Amino acid sequence: MTAIPTKLEGCFIIEPKVFNDERGYFMESYNEERFEQETGQKVHFVQDNQSYSSKGVLRGLHYQTGEHAQAKLVRVFEGEVLDVAVDVRPGSSTYGEHVAVLLTAENKRQLFVPRGFAHGFIVLSDTASFFYKCDNFYNKESEGGILFNDPELNIDWKLPQESLIISEKDKVLPVLKNARAIW
Template sequence: MKVKPLSIPDVLLIEPQVFGDDRGFFYESFNQNKFEAALGHKINFVQDNHSKSVKGVLRGLHYQLPPKAQSKLVRVIQGEVFDVAVDVRHSSPTFGKWVGEILTGQNKKQLWIPEGFAHGFLTLSDTAEFLYKTTDFYSPEYEQSIIWNDETIAIKWPFDEHILLSSKDMLAKSIEMARLF
């Protein structure tokens, strides 16, 4: 597996080694030892989540505050999404900055999003199935959301017409109004 820090170095792009031939493919989607070696510390995942979305669905930008903060390892098994991480750590030199990557069932890339980052994705294909591991359980009382089109963050989404949001995401706050790390 190749691990590449992005422009915000705490967010990592992970490209697994895929073995393929005319019969199909095989790859390790997760290996605890290799992943911890790449991170340089132990990690404990406690929950796996799986969502399916149609084109134009935007989920996010979500995060959980301490003591229930979550790190996430995300990937797409079918379809294509534009996946985004936003640094919401006040003390960070990259506070308010974002990184984005195209994740697809074909490219099998994964994104490591540590605690202190808001996360969201926009479905680009007709449908997409999205899987992610978390380091803490979902805890609605600690969950926070930042509005997807926050002008201060200025994410360059691949498109911004016909965006489909949940009622919860429609109520998300600006980064200035949100509770942050």
């Protein structure tokens, strides 16, 4: 595996080593020791989550606050998504900036989203199966979120806004300047 740094400190694109032959392929999707060597991040994942969504479904932008903050390692099993991480760490030189990475079943890329980041994704294919590891357990009381179309963030979600499928909860999230403090 190779960790490719993004413009946001601590946020990495992970490219696995894939071994293809006439039978198909094999890859190691995660190795804690190798991950730490490549990223310099010591992370112990404790929860795995999976979602299945249709084209145009936008989930996010979500984060957990305080002692329940979460780092995530995300990937796609089937389909194609645009995955977005937004730096919401107070005092960070890249506060309010984001990275957007195309994750597909074909490219097998992953994105490591450290604690202190909001996270979301949109499904660009007909359907997508999305999988992510978390280093902390979900806690409802520690939920935070940012409105997906906050003009200050200026995220290009790649699909027309009128075609997006967004939960009622995500439609009323605050903009970044009014969002719940991460710490």
